[in-house]
Amino acid sequence: MSEQNRVHLSRSARPAYDALEAFSKTVHQVASDAGIDDRLAEIAQLHASQLNGCAYCVRIHLDRALQAGLDADVVAQIATWRDSGVFSERERAALELTEAFTFIHEDGIPDDVYDRVGGILSEKEYVALSWLLVSINAFNRIAIAGRYPVPVRERPRP
Numbered sequence: 001m002s003e004q005n006r007v008h009l010s011r012s013a014r015p016a017y018d019a020l021e022a023f024s025k026t027v028h029q030v031a032s033d034a035g036i037d038d039r040l041a042e043i044a045q046l047h048a049s050q051l052n053g054c055a056y057c058v059r060i061h062l063d064r065a066l067q068a069g070l071d072a073d074v075v076a077q078i079a080t081w082r083d084s085g086v087f088s089e090r091e092r093a094a095l096e097l098t099e100a101f102t103f104i105h106e107d108g109i110p111d112d113v114y115d116r117v118g119g120i121l122s123e124k125e126y127v128a129l130s131w132l133l134v135s136i137n138a139f140n141r142i143a144i145a146g147r148y149p150v151p152v153r154e155r156p157r158p
Contacts, residue, residue, distance in 0.1 A: 034128035
């Protein structure tokens with residue numbers, strides 16, 4: 001199958017994709033109700049998308065991160081969060097949990113990660129963030145499988 005004929009799951013089985021979008025809305029409401037603000041949610045979703053290599057979702061979550069108040073410096077530091085001082089303890093916990101969920105096939109959620117993150121986030125926050133990560137990882141896989149395009153953006157002329 002060539003790239004031109006690649007199946008886009010979001011178009012080919014719209015009811016399934018609509019269900020995933022509804023799931024995502026529910027998950028975001030659960031996160032909001034648990035105290036996960038947009039900044040924290042976007043840091044986690046952007047990092048998961050980076051780790052999965054989903055350029056399409058990186059673009060979406062970059063735009064949302066900027067709307068949530070992140071600046072270019074913070075966004076650039078996500079990839080090096082362990083060595084960066086720009087993230088709060090909660091954000092660092094979210095980034096660590098993001099990596100564990102994204103690479104869950106390797107070690108599950110290791111006990112030390114579970115204990116460390118659980119010592120920082122409340123149980124409600126841990127659960128809500130976990131569902132956000134389940135959701136973004138699903139969307140990453142759909143966009144990667146369909147090779148969703150990420151066109152060059154037109155830049156305003158000075």
